Amino acid sequence: MSTDAISPLLYPDLMASTDFVVSLFPVKITTEDGELSTDYYTYIYQHQKQSIWSVPFNWIRGQLKAFSELFADEEKTSGEGGKIDAFRLSEEQKKVVDFIKGNVQCSIDKKTNVISIVVQDQDPLVCASMADTVSARLQEFITRYRTNKARIDMEYYENLSRKAKLDYEDALARYGAYSDANLNIVRKETELKQTVLENEMQLKYNTYSALNTQLQAAKAKVQERTPAFTTLQCATVPLKPDGPKRMLFVLGMMLLTIFILSLYAIRDYLLKD
Structure with a gap:
């Protein structure tokens, strides 16, 4: 309960x-x-x-x-x-x-x-x-x-984590491409641009890491909320029918027959009189 x-x-x-x-x-x-x-x-x-x-x-x-x-x-x-x-x-x-x-x-x-x-x-x-x-x-x-609630949260964090991972991979690709293109160039503007891209990549990674942590917690919550069932007695193919009760049916038909025969006998007796 x-x-x-x-x-x-x-x-x-x-x-x-x-x-x-x-x-x-x-x-x-x-x-x-x-x-x-x-x-x-x-x-x-x-x-x-x-x-x-x-x-x-x-x-x-x-x-x-x-x-x-x-x-x-x-x-x-x-x-x-x-x-x-x-x-x-x-x-x-x-x-x-x-x-x-x-x-x-x-x-x-x-x-x-x-x-x-x-x-x-x-x-x-x-x-x-x-x-x-x-x-x-x-x-x-x-x-x-x-x-239900835990699964909704899990799906929500899955979508956010998937999007954050794509954003991080995009930032990583842009940072790597810019670094390779300006490998031997020593300019302040280049260094600043590389620092900006590196910081953006790090922010994307931090966001992805935090969302992935929340996703794992949501998955654990689903598992925690999943009830465990124990079957005390499995269903089995019955060997005998549960109904109708044959003895009761036979007894009922006997009583009905006796009642009808009694009415018929009483009717014949009254008609003879």
Whole structure:
């Protein structure tokens, strides 16, 4: 914990932001069976398996959408190809963003500041790959945020030092050329001109030396501000699915069957009376 504007407690909100989720769209993934290799956006949007009870609802939704598209000329945007504008998402992109937000979860222990990242996907290899990617993206963002001011200073001193070096080399060249051209000439005017050029060269060198010292200090500051991360538990390909719970599903279907059969039996009993 520090005086940073973005403290570790805000990392879950950061990962839930639209900009962070959209940055995951072009990530390349491969399924465990090796039959599909595409970007994460296409995988989520086009290659998700549907549950049995969602098929009729998705069919009706698809028919309504196809009907509405007859009267609306909407520009389609895919996750692969052109750059996606996180400020203005299409309807399909917004659905994918919401879906990924539900799949990628981040939590932090307030006592230890340990960050836990949980990713759920239908394919185990995709799941583990995205967990690694999300972890790397979060570390990259934190590093970029914490070193931003130091990197700006470093780039500033790099530009000044580069320009000072060119000025010094130019002054050195002019001093050397003038000295060689007037090597055997003993005149007061020549000596004065040579002294002026020598002093100018020395000033340029002093400026370059001072800026180079500040540049090295800025580079050390970047290194000082760069956080070190330790992975307590790496992402692994899961061997068993986390859901849906088969036993709960079977139990639920049994209870539903018993309820329907009971209603049917009661109905027959009342009709006979």
